[in-house]
Amino acid sequence: TILPDSIVFHTILAREDARDAFISDKATSIEDLAQGSSIGTASLRRKSQLLSYRPDLTVLPIRGNVDTRLQKIKEGIIDATLLAYAGLKRLGKDREIKQLIDTKVILPAVGQGALAATCRGDDAYANTVLALLSEPTTTAAIVAERAMLAVLDGSCHTPIGGLAQPDGQGHLELRGLVALPDGAKTAEVTMTAPITKAEDLGKSVGENLLIKAGPDILNFLEVGKPLFVRPHPEAE
Structure with a gap:
């Protein structure tokens, strides 16, 4: 993420x-x-x-x-x-x-079904080519889903689902879910925002999921967090 x-x-x-x-x-x-x-x-x-x-x-x-x-x-x-x-x-x-399977039964993983590429920010040629291939609505949806996931600090080892869908009128609806692995407890949040506010929408859904999840789910999310070792900013 x-x-x-x-x-x-x-x-x-x-x-x-x-x-x-x-x-x-x-x-x-x-x-x-x-x-x-x-x-x-x-x-x-x-x-x-x-x-x-x-x-x-x-x-x-x-x-x-x-x-x-x-x-x-x-x-x-x-x-x-x-x-x-x-x-x-x-x-x-x-x-x-x-x-x-209907997404009301099983919500997909964040980004599921989308293809993506990354490149260096200072590579003007690569950014130009990839921008030509990008689909704006898909981009907004994935940005929203990834922003939600970032707030939850989730990984493939945590039960998190998310799906952002355009309504055809300039808005995105984002559904997010967190759960315990045994399905005994789940928390779900659905919110809508202008497609231009995709990242803010994702953050809002993630924050509301943290509020709604309750201690059992939050404790599991904490245990399941991936370990990242970040280099010191002054490291060569």
């Missing part, structure tokens, strides 16, 4: 569908899974929201590339899994999808 001041962030092209996809050989949707079925995912964001929605399911940690995870379904090691639709589509694996 944190970039050096000398690095400029650009989004590239329009955002792909940000939703998570449900994959299974035993059911056509999360709702159709039998009680006690197993879903494989190492994502605490997915785990927390899954268990909040279907506490009867068993979430098993799995890792590996997309093919490895799909193979675990074929072998019957797990009954289902969740993966980002955008990644599956870009890999030509979208035929495996049984259901695109």
Whole structure:
């Protein structure tokens, strides 16, 4: 989330569908899974929201590339899994999808579905080229989501979801969520602001989530914070 001041962030092209996809050989949707079925995912964001929605399911940690995870379904090691639709589509694996999950059920990860590039701030040529490829609405949405994440000081090890969407009338709606991994407690905030105030919107949602989260979630977020070792400003 944190970039050096000398690095400029650009989004590239329009955002792909940000939703998570449900994959299974035993059911056509999360709702159709039998009680006690197993879903494989190492994502605490997915785990927390899954268990909040279907506490009867068993979430098993799995890792590996997309093919490895799909193979675990074929072998019957797990009954289902969740993966980002955008990644599956870009890999030509979208035929495996049984259901695109409504964001009211599972909020995607910050930036999910978007492609981005960074370059040095003093590289005029690179900034000019990347600016031509950037899509303004996607950029505003990702700026808002990343600003929210920065306030929460989150990482891939914390159950945080966020999605900013334009309303077509010059405004962004940002939904943010923090939760405990077991889904027992969740906090969600939705706010709207002019698209020109994307960063301020993200900060406001993050700050309101911290207020709404309560001590249990806040304590978990504190434990899950990544450790950054920053160089001294005078270091060579």
